Amino acid sequence: MKGKDAKGEKARTHLSREDVLDAAARLVKRDGPRSLTMRGLAAELDTAVTSIYWHVGNRESLLDALVERTLADLGEIRPVGRTPARRVVSVARTLRRRLLDRPHLVAMVHERGLTERMFLPAQRSLVHEVHEAGLRGARAADAVRAVQVLVVGHVLVERNRERAPAQRPGEDELWTATTAERDAALARALAAPLDPEALFTTSVTALVTGLLGPGN
Protein backbone atom coordinates (compact mmCIF):
# COMPACT_ATOMS: atom_id res chain seq x y z
CA MET A 1 0.00 0.00 0.00
CA LYS A 2 3.03 2.29 0.28
CA GLY A 3 2.84 5.25 -2.07
CA LYS A 4 -0.84 4.98 -2.62
CA ASP A 5 -3.31 6.19 -0.05
CA ALA A 6 -6.77 4.92 0.75
CA LYS A 7 -8.33 7.16 -1.91
CA GLY A 8 -6.14 5.67 -4.60
CA GLU A 9 -4.40 8.93 -5.37
CA LYS A 10 -1.08 9.34 -7.14
CA ALA A 11 2.07 8.03 -5.58
CA ARG A 12 4.07 10.55 -3.61
CA THR A 13 7.80 10.73 -3.20
CA HIS A 14 7.72 13.30 -0.43
CA LEU A 15 4.92 14.34 1.86
CA SER A 16 4.42 18.09 1.54
CA ARG A 17 2.75 20.59 3.82
CA GLU A 18 0.13 21.04 1.10
CA ASP A 19 -0.60 17.31 1.07
CA VAL A 20 -1.25 17.43 4.80
CA LEU A 21 -3.51 20.49 4.54
CA ASP A 22 -5.44 19.04 1.60
CA ALA A 23 -6.17 15.80 3.40
CA ALA A 24 -7.04 17.59 6.64
CA ALA A 25 -9.36 20.01 4.83
CA ARG A 26 -11.15 17.11 3.17
CA LEU A 27 -11.64 15.28 6.45
CA VAL A 28 -12.78 18.40 8.29
CA LYS A 29 -15.24 19.31 5.55
CA ARG A 30 -16.72 15.83 5.80
CA ASP A 31 -16.79 15.12 9.53
CA GLY A 32 -15.85 18.33 11.31
CA PRO A 33 -12.71 19.25 13.20
CA ARG A 34 -13.67 17.23 16.23
CA SER A 35 -13.16 13.93 14.49
CA LEU A 36 -9.87 14.92 12.91
CA THR A 37 -7.17 13.03 14.79
CA MET A 38 -3.48 13.17 14.04
CA ARG A 39 -3.37 9.39 13.90
CA GLY A 40 -6.35 9.20 11.58
CA LEU A 41 -4.84 11.83 9.33
CA ALA A 42 -1.56 9.91 9.24
CA ALA A 43 -3.43 6.77 8.20
CA GLU A 44 -5.22 8.72 5.46
CA LEU A 45 -1.85 9.94 4.20
CA ASP A 46 -0.26 6.53 4.62
CA THR A 47 2.56 7.92 6.70
CA ALA A 48 3.78 7.98 10.27
CA VAL A 49 1.99 10.28 12.72
CA THR A 50 5.20 12.04 13.52
CA SER A 51 5.82 13.07 9.92
CA ILE A 52 2.81 15.32 10.15
CA TYR A 53 4.38 17.11 13.06
CA TRP A 54 7.43 17.88 10.99
CA HIS A 55 5.27 19.63 8.38
CA VAL A 56 2.67 21.46 10.44
CA GLY A 57 4.03 21.67 13.98
CA ASN A 58 1.01 20.40 15.88
CA ARG A 59 -2.74 19.91 15.67
CA GLU A 60 -3.62 23.46 16.60
CA SER A 61 -1.30 24.97 13.98
CA LEU A 62 -2.79 22.61 11.44
CA LEU A 63 -6.31 23.84 12.17
CA ASP A 64 -5.06 27.43 12.14
CA ALA A 65 -3.64 26.85 8.67
CA LEU A 66 -6.99 25.50 7.48
CA VAL A 67 -8.67 28.61 8.80
CA GLU A 68 -6.18 30.81 6.94
CA ARG A 69 -6.99 28.94 3.77
CA THR A 70 -10.69 29.43 4.27
CA LEU A 71 -10.22 33.16 4.73
CA ALA A 72 -8.19 33.34 1.56
CA ASP A 73 -10.88 31.41 -0.33
CA LEU A 74 -13.69 33.83 0.42
CA GLY A 75 -13.40 36.24 -2.49
CA GLU A 76 -14.99 39.52 -3.44
CA ILE A 77 -18.74 39.87 -3.67
CA ARG A 78 -20.42 41.81 -6.46
CA PRO A 79 -23.67 43.46 -5.35
CA VAL A 80 -26.65 43.18 -7.69
CA GLY A 81 -29.97 45.02 -7.68
CA ARG A 82 -31.44 48.36 -8.63
CA THR A 83 -31.47 50.04 -5.22
CA PRO A 84 -28.81 50.18 -2.48
CA ALA A 85 -31.18 48.27 -0.18
CA ARG A 86 -31.56 45.46 -2.72
CA ARG A 87 -27.82 45.38 -3.31
CA VAL A 88 -27.13 45.07 0.42
CA VAL A 89 -29.60 42.21 0.63
CA SER A 90 -27.94 40.54 -2.35
CA VAL A 91 -24.50 40.76 -0.72
CA ALA A 92 -25.91 39.26 2.46
CA ARG A 93 -27.50 36.39 0.57
CA THR A 94 -24.37 35.62 -1.44
CA LEU A 95 -22.29 35.69 1.70
CA ARG A 96 -24.69 33.36 3.49
CA ARG A 97 -24.47 30.89 0.60
CA ARG A 98 -20.69 30.86 0.66
CA LEU A 99 -20.52 30.39 4.39
CA LEU A 100 -23.07 27.59 4.36
CA ASP A 101 -20.88 25.84 1.82
CA ARG A 102 -18.21 25.22 4.46
CA PRO A 103 -20.03 25.24 7.78
CA HIS A 104 -17.33 23.49 9.78
CA LEU A 105 -14.61 25.80 8.58
CA VAL A 106 -16.76 28.86 9.23
CA ALA A 107 -17.33 27.65 12.77
CA MET A 108 -13.56 27.31 13.16
CA VAL A 109 -12.97 30.83 11.86
CA HIS A 110 -15.59 31.98 14.32
CA GLU A 111 -14.03 30.11 17.26
CA ARG A 112 -10.74 31.82 16.58
CA GLY A 113 -12.37 35.23 16.75
CA LEU A 114 -11.59 35.95 13.11
CA THR A 115 -15.18 36.53 12.04
CA GLU A 116 -14.41 40.17 11.27
CA ARG A 117 -11.61 39.24 8.94
CA MET A 118 -13.81 36.72 7.19
CA PHE A 119 -16.18 39.55 6.36
CA LEU A 120 -13.63 41.89 4.86
CA PRO A 121 -14.40 41.16 1.20
CA ALA A 122 -18.09 41.71 1.82
CA GLN A 123 -17.45 44.70 4.04
CA ARG A 124 -16.04 46.76 1.20
CA SER A 125 -19.21 46.22 -0.83
CA LEU A 126 -21.46 46.92 2.12
CA VAL A 127 -19.64 50.12 3.00
CA HIS A 128 -20.08 51.33 -0.54
CA GLU A 129 -23.77 50.53 -0.64
CA VAL A 130 -24.80 52.03 2.68
CA HIS A 131 -22.88 55.16 1.73
CA GLU A 132 -24.75 55.18 -1.54
CA ALA A 133 -27.96 54.94 0.47
CA GLY A 134 -27.04 58.15 2.24
CA LEU A 135 -25.71 56.85 5.55
CA ARG A 136 -22.62 58.57 6.91
CA GLY A 137 -20.02 58.12 9.64
CA ALA A 138 -20.83 55.99 12.67
CA ARG A 139 -24.34 55.31 11.41
CA ALA A 140 -22.96 53.76 8.23
CA ALA A 141 -20.47 51.65 10.18
CA ASP A 142 -23.25 50.39 12.45
CA ALA A 143 -25.37 49.41 9.47
CA VAL A 144 -22.52 47.43 7.91
CA ARG A 145 -21.81 45.62 11.13
CA ALA A 146 -25.46 44.91 11.85
CA VAL A 147 -25.75 43.14 8.50
CA GLN A 148 -22.55 41.19 9.17
CA VAL A 149 -23.70 39.91 12.54
CA LEU A 150 -27.10 39.03 11.15
CA VAL A 151 -25.52 36.90 8.43
CA VAL A 152 -23.09 35.06 10.65
CA GLY A 153 -25.75 34.63 13.32
CA HIS A 154 -28.11 32.99 10.85
CA VAL A 155 -25.38 30.77 9.48
CA LEU A 156 -24.38 29.59 12.93
CA VAL A 157 -27.97 28.91 13.97
CA GLU A 158 -28.81 27.24 10.69
CA ARG A 159 -25.77 24.98 10.74
CA ASN A 160 -26.68 23.61 14.14
CA ARG A 161 -30.36 23.30 13.36
CA GLU A 162 -29.50 20.89 10.58
CA ARG A 163 -28.10 18.30 12.90
CA ALA A 164 -30.56 19.02 15.70
CA PRO A 165 -32.32 16.06 17.19
CA ALA A 166 -36.11 16.08 17.31
CA GLN A 167 -37.13 18.82 19.71
CA ARG A 168 -38.78 17.68 22.90
CA PRO A 169 -41.45 18.81 23.41
CA GLY A 170 -41.99 19.52 19.72
CA GLU A 171 -43.17 22.95 18.73
CA ASP A 172 -46.15 21.31 17.11
CA GLU A 173 -47.43 20.18 20.51
CA LEU A 174 -46.76 23.51 22.15
CA TRP A 175 -48.70 25.83 19.93
CA THR A 176 -52.42 25.50 19.53
CA ALA A 177 -54.86 28.18 18.49
CA THR A 178 -55.73 28.88 22.12
CA THR A 179 -52.14 29.48 23.22
CA ALA A 180 -51.31 31.46 20.08
CA GLU A 181 -53.54 34.46 20.55
CA ARG A 182 -56.48 32.48 19.11
CA ASP A 183 -54.81 32.78 15.73
CA ALA A 184 -55.02 29.38 14.05
CA ALA A 185 -52.75 30.39 11.16
CA LEU A 186 -50.14 31.64 13.62
CA ALA A 187 -50.32 28.41 15.60
CA ARG A 188 -49.84 26.43 12.42
CA ALA A 189 -46.90 28.58 11.34
CA LEU A 190 -45.20 28.24 14.72
CA ALA A 191 -45.70 24.48 14.66
CA ALA A 192 -44.41 24.11 11.11
CA PRO A 193 -40.75 23.38 10.47
CA LEU A 194 -38.65 26.47 9.94
CA ASP A 195 -37.57 27.42 6.41
CA PRO A 196 -34.12 28.93 7.04
CA GLU A 197 -33.71 30.54 3.63
CA ALA A 198 -37.10 32.25 3.80
CA LEU A 199 -36.52 33.38 7.37
CA PHE A 200 -33.15 34.78 6.42
CA THR A 201 -34.59 36.77 3.54
CA THR A 202 -37.34 38.11 5.77
CA SER A 203 -34.86 39.09 8.47
CA VAL A 204 -32.28 40.75 6.29
CA THR A 205 -34.92 42.62 4.32
CA ALA A 206 -36.54 43.90 7.49
CA LEU A 207 -33.18 44.84 8.97
CA VAL A 208 -32.07 46.72 5.88
CA THR A 209 -35.42 48.46 5.69
CA GLY A 210 -35.02 49.57 9.28
CA LEU A 211 -31.42 50.64 8.79
CA LEU A 212 -31.79 52.52 5.51
CA GLY A 213 -35.40 53.54 5.88
CA PRO A 214 -36.80 57.08 6.05
CA GLY A 215 -37.10 56.96 9.84
CA ASN A 216 -33.32 57.10 10.10
Add this chain to the structure above:
Amino acid sequence: MKGKDAKGEKARTHLSREDVLDAAARLVKRDGPRSLTMRGLAAELDTAVTSIYWHVGNRESLLDALVERTLADLGEIRPVGRTPARRVVSVARTLRRRLLDRPHLVAMVHERGLTERMFLPAQRSLVHEVHEAGLRGARAADAVRAVQVLVVGHVLVERNRERAPAQRPGEDELWTATTAERDAALARALAAPLDPEALFTTSVTALVTGLLGPGN
Protein backbone atom coordinates in the same frame (compact mmCIF):
# COMPACT_ATOMS: atom_id res chain seq x y z
CA MET B 1 -8.45 15.63 52.84
CA LYS B 2 -11.24 13.07 52.84
CA GLY B 3 -14.68 14.58 53.37
CA LYS B 4 -13.61 18.09 52.48
CA ASP B 5 -13.08 19.13 48.92
CA ALA B 6 -10.68 21.71 47.55
CA LYS B 7 -13.16 24.52 48.07
CA GLY B 8 -13.50 23.69 51.76
CA GLU B 9 -17.17 22.82 51.51
CA LYS B 10 -19.10 20.75 54.02
CA ALA B 11 -18.30 17.10 54.50
CA ARG B 12 -20.43 14.66 52.54
CA THR B 13 -21.49 11.21 53.51
CA HIS B 14 -22.72 10.23 50.08
CA LEU B 15 -21.97 11.71 46.70
CA SER B 16 -25.26 12.65 45.04
CA ARG B 17 -26.13 13.29 41.44
CA GLU B 18 -26.79 16.90 42.43
CA ASP B 19 -23.29 17.22 43.89
CA VAL B 20 -21.82 16.07 40.61
CA LEU B 21 -23.95 18.45 38.56
CA ASP B 22 -23.21 21.39 40.86
CA ALA B 23 -19.48 20.90 40.65
CA ALA B 24 -19.59 20.33 36.90
CA ALA B 25 -21.72 23.45 36.36
CA ARG B 26 -19.25 25.52 38.38
CA LEU B 27 -16.28 24.25 36.41
CA VAL B 28 -18.02 24.68 33.05
CA LYS B 29 -19.12 28.21 33.92
CA ARG B 30 -15.53 29.08 34.79
CA ASP B 31 -13.49 27.35 32.08
CA GLY B 32 -15.94 26.01 29.52
CA PRO B 33 -16.96 22.43 28.76
CA ARG B 34 -13.76 21.69 26.91
CA SER B 35 -11.65 21.73 30.02
CA LEU B 36 -14.08 19.65 32.05
CA THR B 37 -12.49 16.24 32.42
CA MET B 38 -13.96 13.34 34.34
CA ARG B 39 -10.73 12.95 36.25
CA GLY B 40 -10.55 16.64 37.08
CA LEU B 41 -14.16 16.60 38.24
CA ALA B 42 -13.46 13.58 40.41
CA ALA B 43 -10.53 15.39 42.01
CA GLU B 44 -12.74 18.44 42.63
CA LEU B 45 -15.27 16.16 44.35
CA ASP B 46 -12.56 14.25 46.16
CA THR B 47 -13.85 10.93 44.92
CA ALA B 48 -12.92 8.20 42.47
CA VAL B 49 -13.53 8.86 38.78
CA THR B 50 -15.70 5.82 38.52
CA SER B 51 -18.14 7.05 41.18
CA ILE B 52 -19.15 9.81 38.83
CA TYR B 53 -20.10 7.25 36.23
CA TRP B 54 -22.42 5.60 38.68
CA HIS B 55 -24.33 8.88 39.15
CA VAL B 56 -24.42 10.38 35.69
CA GLY B 57 -23.66 7.57 33.25
CA ASN B 58 -20.95 9.22 31.20
CA ARG B 59 -19.50 12.56 30.20
CA GLU B 60 -22.03 13.24 27.46
CA SER B 61 -25.02 12.57 29.73
CA LEU B 62 -23.45 14.83 32.32
CA LEU B 63 -23.25 17.70 29.83
CA ASP B 64 -26.79 16.95 28.67
CA ALA B 65 -27.99 17.25 32.25
CA LEU B 66 -26.27 20.64 32.58
CA VAL B 67 -28.03 21.78 29.44
CA GLU B 68 -31.38 20.66 30.85
CA ARG B 69 -30.70 22.66 33.97
CA THR B 70 -29.86 25.74 31.94
CA LEU B 71 -33.10 25.44 30.02
CA ALA B 72 -35.05 25.16 33.25
CA ASP B 73 -33.28 28.22 34.66
CA LEU B 74 -34.32 30.57 31.87
CA GLY B 75 -37.61 31.89 33.21
CA GLU B 76 -40.41 34.04 31.87
CA ILE B 77 -39.70 37.47 30.48
CA ARG B 78 -41.94 40.42 31.20
CA PRO B 79 -42.06 42.92 28.33
CA VAL B 80 -41.83 46.61 29.23
CA GLY B 81 -42.50 49.72 27.14
CA ARG B 82 -45.37 51.74 25.79
CA THR B 83 -45.57 50.34 22.26
CA PRO B 84 -45.43 46.74 20.98
CA ALA B 85 -42.21 47.59 19.14
CA ARG B 86 -40.56 48.82 22.32
CA ARG B 87 -41.81 45.81 24.25
CA VAL B 88 -40.34 43.43 21.66
CA VAL B 89 -37.02 45.25 21.89
CA SER B 90 -37.14 45.00 25.68
CA VAL B 91 -37.74 41.25 25.55
CA ALA B 92 -34.80 40.88 23.17
CA ARG B 93 -32.50 42.88 25.42
CA THR B 94 -33.49 41.00 28.55
CA LEU B 95 -32.99 37.71 26.77
CA ARG B 96 -29.57 38.78 25.54
CA ARG B 97 -28.54 39.71 29.09
CA ARG B 98 -29.59 36.34 30.46
CA LEU B 99 -27.83 34.41 27.74
CA LEU B 100 -24.62 36.42 28.12
CA ASP B 101 -24.66 35.51 31.80
CA ARG B 102 -23.90 31.88 30.96
CA PRO B 103 -22.15 31.94 27.60
CA HIS B 104 -20.64 28.48 27.81
CA LEU B 105 -23.92 26.85 28.73
CA VAL B 106 -25.75 28.73 25.97
CA ALA B 107 -23.20 27.48 23.48
CA MET B 108 -23.83 23.94 24.73
CA VAL B 109 -27.58 24.35 24.35
CA HIS B 110 -26.92 25.61 20.87
CA GLU B 111 -24.60 22.72 19.96
CA ARG B 112 -27.31 20.29 20.94
CA GLY B 113 -29.78 21.98 18.60
CA LEU B 114 -32.02 23.03 21.48
CA THR B 115 -31.89 26.73 20.74
CA GLU B 116 -35.60 26.75 19.93
CA ARG B 117 -36.48 25.29 23.30
CA MET B 118 -34.28 27.81 25.04
CA PHE B 119 -36.41 30.52 23.52
CA LEU B 120 -39.76 29.19 24.58
CA PRO B 121 -40.26 31.47 27.58
CA ALA B 122 -39.46 34.50 25.47
CA GLN B 123 -41.45 33.18 22.54
CA ARG B 124 -44.74 33.46 24.39
CA SER B 125 -44.10 37.14 25.08
CA LEU B 126 -42.96 37.82 21.55
CA VAL B 127 -45.98 36.10 20.03
CA HIS B 128 -48.25 38.25 22.16
CA GLU B 129 -46.50 41.48 21.22
CA VAL B 130 -46.30 40.97 17.47
CA HIS B 131 -49.97 40.00 17.50
CA GLU B 132 -50.67 43.18 19.42
CA ALA B 133 -48.78 45.05 16.72
CA GLY B 134 -51.21 43.69 14.15
CA LEU B 135 -49.19 40.88 12.60
CA ARG B 136 -51.10 37.68 11.88
CA GLY B 137 -50.44 34.10 10.86
CA ALA B 138 -47.19 33.20 9.12
CA ARG B 139 -46.03 36.81 9.13
CA ALA B 140 -46.27 36.93 12.92
CA ALA B 141 -44.40 33.64 13.25
CA ASP B 142 -41.62 34.92 10.98
CA ALA B 143 -41.28 38.08 13.03
CA VAL B 144 -40.95 36.12 16.26
CA ARG B 145 -38.35 33.83 14.79
CA ALA B 146 -36.38 36.64 13.17
CA VAL B 147 -36.00 38.28 16.58
CA GLN B 148 -34.96 34.97 18.14
CA VAL B 149 -32.25 34.32 15.60
CA LEU B 150 -30.99 37.87 15.85
CA VAL B 151 -30.61 37.55 19.61
CA VAL B 152 -28.86 34.21 19.59
CA GLY B 153 -26.70 35.28 16.65
CA HIS B 154 -25.50 38.34 18.51
CA VAL B 155 -24.84 36.36 21.67
CA LEU B 156 -22.79 33.78 19.81
CA VAL B 157 -20.77 36.40 17.95
CA GLU B 158 -20.28 38.51 21.04
CA ARG B 159 -19.14 35.61 23.17
CA ASN B 160 -16.40 34.72 20.75
CA ARG B 161 -15.35 38.29 20.16
CA GLU B 162 -14.53 38.62 23.84
CA ARG B 163 -11.78 36.07 23.72
CA ALA B 164 -10.65 36.97 20.21
CA PRO B 165 -6.98 37.56 19.71
CA ALA B 166 -5.87 40.84 18.15
CA GLN B 167 -7.08 40.86 14.57
CA ARG B 168 -4.41 40.74 11.91
CA PRO B 169 -4.41 42.97 10.03
CA GLY B 170 -6.23 45.27 12.44
CA GLU B 171 -9.30 47.08 11.18
CA ASP B 172 -7.57 50.31 12.11
CA GLU B 173 -4.96 49.74 9.42
CA LEU B 174 -7.50 48.70 6.82
CA TRP B 175 -9.82 51.63 6.80
CA THR B 176 -8.63 55.08 5.90
CA ALA B 177 -10.67 57.96 4.56
CA THR B 178 -9.69 57.10 1.00
CA THR B 179 -10.84 53.49 1.19
CA ALA B 180 -14.00 54.40 3.11
CA GLU B 181 -15.82 56.41 0.48
CA ARG B 182 -13.77 59.49 1.49
CA ASP B 183 -15.78 59.60 4.69
CA ALA B 184 -13.35 60.26 7.54
CA ALA B 185 -15.98 59.69 10.23
CA LEU B 186 -16.91 56.36 8.66
CA ALA B 187 -13.26 55.32 8.50
CA ARG B 188 -12.85 56.19 12.17
CA ALA B 189 -16.01 54.29 13.12
CA LEU B 190 -14.92 51.20 11.21
CA ALA B 191 -11.49 51.31 12.82
CA ALA B 192 -12.86 51.80 16.33
CA PRO B 193 -13.52 48.77 18.54
CA LEU B 194 -17.06 47.46 18.31
CA ASP B 195 -19.52 48.23 21.11
CA PRO B 196 -21.62 45.04 21.20
CA GLU B 197 -24.42 46.41 23.33
CA ALA B 198 -24.89 49.46 21.14
CA LEU B 199 -24.73 47.41 17.98
CA PHE B 200 -27.29 45.01 19.35
CA THR B 201 -29.69 47.79 20.20
CA THR B 202 -29.26 49.32 16.76
CA SER B 203 -29.83 45.96 15.07
CA VAL B 204 -32.85 44.85 17.01
CA THR B 205 -34.48 48.26 16.74
CA ALA B 206 -33.95 48.34 12.99
CA LEU B 207 -35.18 44.77 12.63
CA VAL B 208 -38.33 45.40 14.65
CA THR B 209 -38.96 48.61 12.74
CA GLY B 210 -38.71 46.70 9.50
CA LEU B 211 -40.87 43.84 10.73
CA LEU B 212 -43.65 45.86 12.32
CA GLY B 213 -43.35 48.97 10.20
CA PRO B 214 -45.98 50.44 7.84
CA GLY B 215 -44.34 48.90 4.76
CA ASN B 216 -45.48 45.48 5.90
Add this chain to the structure above:
DNA sequence: ACCTGAACACCGTTCAAGT
Protein backbone atom coordinates in the same frame (compact mmCIF):
# COMPACT_ATOMS: atom_id res chain seq x y z
C1' DA C 1 -26.99 1.07 46.81
C1' DC C 2 -22.75 3.07 46.31
C1' DC C 3 -17.69 3.23 45.77
C1' DT C 4 -13.06 1.51 44.36
C1' DG C 5 -8.56 0.52 41.56
C1' DA C 6 -6.94 -1.86 37.64
C1' DA C 7 -7.10 -2.12 32.90
C1' DC C 8 -8.28 -0.93 28.00
C1' DA C 9 -8.24 1.71 23.94
C1' DC C 10 -7.74 5.90 22.60
C1' DC C 11 -5.44 10.88 22.33
C1' DG C 12 -1.55 14.69 21.24
C1' DT C 13 3.20 15.29 21.62
C1' DT C 14 8.38 14.66 22.29
C1' DC C 15 12.61 12.73 21.14
C1' DA C 16 16.50 10.14 19.83
C1' DA C 17 17.62 7.69 15.96
C1' DG C 18 17.58 6.70 11.24
C1' DT C 19 18.30 7.96 5.90
Add this chain to the structure above:
DNA sequence: ACCTGAACACCGTTCAAGT
Protein backbone atom coordinates in the same frame (compact mmCIF):
# COMPACT_ATOMS: atom_id res chain seq x y z
C1' DA D 1 15.78 17.76 4.89
C1' DC D 2 12.61 14.42 5.96
C1' DC D 3 10.80 10.23 8.19
C1' DT D 4 10.41 6.64 11.83
C1' DG D 5 8.92 3.88 16.21
C1' DA D 6 9.09 4.02 21.07
C1' DA D 7 7.62 6.34 24.95
C1' DC D 8 5.09 9.77 27.92
C1' DA D 9 1.23 11.88 29.96
C1' DC D 10 -3.10 12.46 29.28
C1' DC D 11 -8.23 11.07 28.00
C1' DG D 12 -13.18 8.45 28.59
C1' DT D 13 -14.95 4.15 29.78
C1' DT D 14 -15.66 -0.78 31.47
C1' DC D 15 -15.61 -4.14 34.86
C1' DA D 16 -14.96 -7.21 38.56
C1' DA D 17 -14.56 -6.63 43.23
C1' DG D 18 -15.45 -4.51 47.49
C1' DT D 19 -18.73 -2.53 51.44
